[in-house]
Amino acid sequence: MGITNLAYIWTAIIPLIVLIYYFFRKKYVKQDVSSTLFWREAMKETKVSPYIQHLQRNALFYLQILTLLLMVFVLLQPYIKSKTIAGEQIIWVVDTSATMLAKDGEQTVFEKHRQEMLTLSKQLGGKSVTIISVGAEPKMILRDENNITAIQKAIKELQVTYSHEEWPNTMDFLQSIIGKKSTAVYIFTDSFDRRYLPTRTKNVKWIVQGADRKRQNISLQRFGAIQIGNGIQAIAQINNQTKNAQQISLQIYDANNKEIAKKNINLKANQVSKIQLDHLKMTPAVTAKLTVKDDYVADQSMSAVLAADHSQTYIDQSLHQLVFKAFQSIDPSTSTVSADQLQSIQGQDLLVTNQTKLLKQSRNPILLIGRDDQKAFQVKGTVKVKENFLFPYAPINDIYVEKLYPPVKDAKTLATIDDKPFIQQTSNGHIVVLTDMQMTDWALHPSFPLFLWSAKETLTAVENQLGTFKPEERKGVTLPESNKSYDVFSANNEYVNSLTDGGSFIAPAKPGLYYVKTDDKPLYFVVALEQEEKTLSEGLSFQYGELSDHATTNKVDSTLITILILILIVLLVAEWEVQRKYGFTN
Numbered sequence: 079m080g081i082t083n084l085a086y087i088w089t090a091i092i093p094l095i096v097l098i099y100y101f102f103r104k105k106y107v108k109q110d111v112s113s114t115l116f117w118r119e120a121m122k123e124t125k126v127s128p129y130i131q132h133l134q135r136n137a138l139f140y141l142q143i144l145t146l147l148l149m150v151f152v153l154l155q156p157y158i159k160s161k162t163i164a165g166e167q168i169i170w171v172v173d174t175s176a177t178m179l180a181k182d183g184e185q186t187v188f189e190k191h192r193q194e195m196l197t198l199s200k201q202l203g204g205k206s207v208t209i210i211s212v213g214a215e216p217k218m219i220l221r222d223e224n225n226i227t228a229i230q231k232a233i234k235e236l237q238v239t240y241s242h243e244e245w246p247n248t249m250d251f252l253q254s255i256i257g258k259k260s261t262a263v264y265i266f267t268d269s270f271d272r273r274y275l276p277t278r279t280k281n282v283k284w285i286v287q288g289a290d291r292k293r294q295n296i297s298l299q300r301f302g303a304i305q306i307g308n309g310i311q312a313i314a315q316i317n318n319q320t321k322n323a324q325q326i327s328l329q330i331y332d333a334n335n336k337e338i339a340k341k342n343i344n345l346k347a348n349q350v351s352k353i354q355l356d357h358l359k360m361t362p363a364v365t366a367k368l369t370v371k372d373d374y375v376a377d378q379s380m381s382a383v384l385a386a387d388h389s390q391t392y393i394d395q396s397l398h399q400l401v402f403k404a405f406q407s408i409d410p411s412t413s414t415v416s417a418d419q420l421q422s423i424q425g426q427d428l429l430v431t432n433q434t435k436l437l438k439q440s441r442n443p444i445l446l447i448g449r450d451d452q453k454a455f456q457v458k459g460t461v462k463v464k465e466n467f468l469f470p471y472a473p474i475n476d477i478y479v480e481k482l483y484p485p486v487k488d489a490k491t492l493a494t495i496d497d498k499p500f501i502q503q504t505s506n507g508h509i510v511v512l513t514d515m516q517m518t519d520w521a522l523h524p525s526f527p528l529f530l531w532s533a534k535e536t537l538t539a540v541e542n543q544l545g546t547f548k549p550e551e552r553k554g555v556t557l558p559e560s561n562k563s564y565d566v567f568s569a570n571n572e573y574v575n576s577l578t579d580g581g582s583f584i585a586p587a588k589p590g591l592y593y594v595k596t597d598d599k600p601l602y603f604v605v606a607l608e609q610e611e612k613t614l615s616e617g618l619s620f621q622y623g624e625l626s627d628h629a630t631t632n633k634v635d636s637t638l639i640t641i642l643i644l645i646l647i648v649l650l651v652a653e654w655e656v657q658r659k660y661g662f663t664n
Contacts, residue, residue, distance in 0.1 A: 144649055145649045145650060145653060148645060148646050152643060165261050165283070166205075166260040167206075167256070167257075167261040167262070168202065168207045168261070169208045169209075169252065169261060170195060170207060170208070170266065171212060171252070171263065171264065171266065172210070172236060173212050174212060174239045174241070175212070175213060175239070175242055175611055176241075176242075176376045176377070176608075177268050177374070177614060178191075179238055179374065180289070180373050180614055182289050182293070187268045191267075194266065196233055198264070199226055199233065204224060206224040207222075208222060208223070208255070209223075210252070211239070212243045212245070212248045212267075213243060213244075213550070214550065214551075215244060216247060216248045219236070237587075239549060239550055240376070240550075240587050241549045241550055241608070242608045249275070249276070253276065256282060259281075260281045260282075261281070263282065263283070264285045264287065265284065265285070265286045266287050267286070267287070267288060267289075268288060268289040268614070269617030270286050275622055281624075283623045286620050287619050288616075288619045289616070290618055290619060292616050293372075293374065294320045294372045295372050295374045295613070296317070296319065296326060296372050297613065298314060298367075298368050298612075299609070301314045303364045309356070309357045309360060310357075310360060310361065310364065310384070311354065311355070311356050311357075311358070312330060312358055312364060312366065313354050314328060314353045315351070316345065317349075317612070318345040318349050318350075318351070319614070320372070323344065323346055324344075324347075325345070326343050326368055327340065327341070328340070328341045328367070329366070329369065330365070331367065332361035332363075333362045333591070334361075334569075335365070335570055338358055339358055341353065341355065362383065362543065363381060363382065363383045363543070363569075363591050365379060365381040366379065376611070377607060377612040379590070380607070381589075381591035381606070382604060383602050389425075389426045389427050389443075389538040390427045390428070391427070391428045391534065392414070392415050392429055393405060393412060394414075394420055394429075394431035395417070396417060396431075397431070398516065401447060402414055404521065404527040404530050405430065405534075408530060409534070417431070417433060420433070424441065424442065425442065426443065426538065427442055428442065428443050428444075428445065428537055429445070430447065431445075431447075432446060432448040432449060432514070433446075434446065437486065444509075445511070445537065446486075446510040447513075447514070448511070449483040454482060454483050455481060455483075455484075456480065457480070457496050459497075461493055461494070461495055462495075463492070464493060464494065465493075465503075467532075468533060469493075474523075476523070477525070478519045479495055479513055479517060479520070481514075481517040482495060482512045482513055483512040483513065485502060485512060486502055488504075488505060490502060490504075490505075499512060500512055507537065509537060535555070544594065545603055546603065546604045546606050548585065548605070549585065549607070549608075550587050551584070552583075552584050552585075553583070553585065555583065563576045564577040564594050565577075565594070565595045566586070566594055567592065567594075567595060568590060568591070568592055569591040569593075574592065586605055587605075591603075592605065
């Protein structure tokens with residue numbers, strides 16, 4: 079409690095004058111009474127309730143004194159001191175990585191910090207707050223918001239994104255928005271390394287809220303599966319991060335989330351164990367899950383799809399250098415080889431050449447650019463695309479082509495120029511471009527490397543799978559052509575989202591096995607938890623730096639003037655009513 083205008087204390091003399099006047103006023107009036115017949119009855123009533131009688135006779139006086147005292151109180155402008163966060167600018171940085179789901183007592187670390195933020199939101203004292211979430215990249219949730227309802231709503235809507243927190247990028251981002259203001263930065267995380275903080279902070283205070291309690295964790299570090307004959311061999315790596323021996327259970331599930339194997343395992347303290355399971359039934363994808371009691375669930379399961387693509391790209395040395403440069407921007411491991419060496423390469427590696435005979439001789443996927451067995455002829459006109467699956471990201475109708483080679487027999491036409499085949503696809507899947515780079519300006523357009531990337535993805539794609547993604551990773555994929563949208567489902571057949579086109583999409587946040595529903599077979603893919611999110615660290619809470627007022631919190635003045643004026647109005651109305659009913663007291 080405090081007073082703003084103490085100088086107005088002299089006004090207290092006014093009610094004092096009224097009080098002195100009350101003591102010297104005339105107490106009674108002499109009056110002759112013709113009879114004392116009812117005197118005893120009147121005295122009985124007075125003696126029974128003397129205080130009520132006194133209050134009735136002096137009600138106006140008490141109301142006047144109370145009103146005058148209240149007016150003096152209003153002039154002094156009293157206020158109540160309450161605790162609030164210090165600093166001109168308040169920033170809350172919230173870690174949304176997977177380890178925030180580790181338990182800290184009965185709640186997860188994330189839920190505990192959410193409650194702390196809701197409590198702090200009541201201590202803002204009208205100040206604005208900025209909320210930033212930290213995952214693969216910092217995201218601005220709120221900027222300079224002072225509406226408590228909006229702030230609390232944003233806090234309740236915060237979700238764990240499972241992406242590993244990138245503190246260096248976040249700290250650079252924070253420095254750009256702090257500026258020269260006095261700033262209190264709260265970091266809500268499980269563990270924070272002090273080396274990420276700036277060495278010098280002027281008028282900035284860092285308040286790090288960590289998870290102080292040591293937590294127990296047993297992690298499924300790695301999991302993979304390969305096809306051997308008609309079955310599958312799976313290998314799991316399990317890390318016991320506790321100081322005690324543990325007994326756990328490892329279950330393996332197929333693509334339809336049905337259990338196909340189970341094994342009980344005894345783990346020694348602080349030991350990494352490798353578990354191998356053989357002769358599992360064939361399935362496009364497998365999932366491993368641990369049954370164990372610890373403080374962290376997110377790293378107890380992993381999925382894997384079979385036969386991931388590890389193909390290389392080999393380019394014929396006789397092709398234009400721009401072809402090699404474009405492929406190298408897509409895949410740095412791209413190599414150039416001679417025509418003779420190209421013929422000896424076997425397997426699933428992509429061959430880029432102009433040797434037409436390789437379309438029939440080689441079992442490798444081939445991208446044919448030009449022809450070495452035919453002569454080109456002049457063409458005029460614009461490019462028209464018939465099949466769009468190779469051009470989902472950039473149109474090619476603005477390129478110029480001077481000459482074309484004759485088409486490959488029995489191949490499907492994907493694009494034409496002047497009704498002449500320009501790009502084809504053979505019956506066994508090879509892609510043919512019927513021009514050389516010397517005959518077109520295509521290599522100077524952004525669509526050229528995008529076309530080469532799309533062609534490579536189409537030619538080397540592994541059947542029934544799309545690969546492995548990080549949580550919320552944005553990645554381009556090649557999907558079979560369809561008139562319908564592509565729906566994404568979890569392994570439990572729960573709908574996740576839809577792809578509006580056959581191209582780039584953002585992977586789901588939650589790790590696990592997913593599939594894209596197509597017209598033919600489902601295409602499986604995995605969202606994998608990053609290795610950094612499979613180890614729990616003990617993070618201490620601490621403060622660093624100082625504000626100008628040397629405090630994390632300060633006092634805010636909550637004025638009482640409005641309430642006092644309302645009470646004053648009520649007293650004036652009551653005084654008027656007493657005076658109207660009883661007149662002036664004697």
